[in-house]
Amino acid sequence: MKNIILIGMPGAGKSTIGVILAKTLGIDFIDTDIVIQQRTGELLCKTLERVGVGGLLDEEEAAIKSLDMSRICVVATGGSAVLREESMKHLKDNGVCVYLYLPYSVIAGRVNNRSTRGIAAESNETLKDIYDFRTPYYEKYADVTVDCRGRSAEKNVAEILRTLIGIE
Numbered sequence: 001m002k003n004i005i006l007i008g009m010p011g012a013g014k015s016t017i018g019v020i021l022a023k024t025l026g027i028d029f030i031d032t033d034i035v036i037q038q039r040t041g042e043l044l045c046k047t048l049e050r051v052g053v054g055g056l057l058d059e060e061e062a063a064i065k066s067l068d069m070s071r072i073c074v075v076a077t078g079g080s081a082v083l084r085e086e087s088m089k090h091l092k093d094n095g096v097c098v099y100l101y102l103p104y105s106v107i108a109g110r111v112n113n114r115s116t117r118g119i120a121a122e123s124n125e126t127l128k129d130i131y132d133f134r135t136p137y138y139e140k141y142a143d144v145t146v147d148c149r150g151r152s153a154e155k156n157v158a159e160i161l162r163t164l165i166g167i168e
Contacts, residue, residue: 001025001072002072002094002095002096003069003072003073003074003075003094003095003096004021004073004074004075004095004096004098004160004164005075005077005091005092005094005095005096005097005098006018006021006074006075006076006077006098006100007077007081007082007097007098007099007100007138007141007142008079008099008100008101008102008138009079009102009107009111009130009131009134009135009138010078010079010107010111010117010119011102011106011107011110011111012079012100012101012102012107012148013100013102013148013153013156014031014076014077014079014100015031015033015076016153017076017100017148017153017156017157017160018031018074018075018076020153020154020157021074021157021160021161022073022074024157024161025074027071027072027073027074028071028072028073028074029073029074029075029076030067030073030074030075030076031075031076032060032063032064032067032075032076032077032078032081033076033078033118035063035064035066035067036056036059036060036063036078039059039062039063039066040059043116043118044056044078044117044118045115045116045117045118046118047059047118048118048119048120053120053121053122056080056118056120057080057083057084057120060078060080060081060084060087060120061084061086061087064077064081064084064087064090064091065086065087065090067090067094069090069094069095075091075095077091078120079119079120079130079134080119080120080121080134082134082137082138082140082141083120083134083137088141092141092143096143096144096164097141097142097143097144098142098143098144098145098146098160098163098164099138099139099141099142099144099145099146100146100148100156101138101145101146101147101148101149102147102148102149103149104127104128104131104132106149107127107131108127108128111127114127144163144164146159146160146163
């Protein structure tokens with residue numbers, strides 16, 4: 001079995017699905033947003049205020065590259081992980097990337113606290129701008145894509161497992 005790396009937009013359910021997936025498989029779970037917060041000693045939104053978008057992406061890349069991927073685990077990445085090639089190289093070299101796809105309309109309904117989430121984007125960018133910009137990156141780095149529309153987190157975990165069994 002390989003490490004399972006979850007990628008996708010903020011609000012796609014990476015952390016929620018990741019925890020359930022890790023419990024189902026009996027393996028560790030890592031949330032890179034929490035790793036960043038532990039490394040910086042502050043919330044993502046505070047890091048974003050302090051160092052800007054580029055600085056937050058630097059922190060995210062450092063956090064991802066610091067991960068010990070020798071033990072099989074599920075990794076929920078921040079939505080911006082795909083914006084740094086070195087981050088994605090480290091993740092893809094050590095696991096299989098699963099893109100948790102949701103259409104913009106669903107993401108927009110879930111992400112209503114952008115200022116406190118610490119989303120790596122300029123303040124003048126809309127959530128739609130972010131979605132449209134990042135989607136090709138998610139598609140580029142995905143080994144598999146799981147359409148998460150209309151399913152509970154548990155059913156999405158089952159679909160991920162079904163999909164991964166088909167490619168391993």
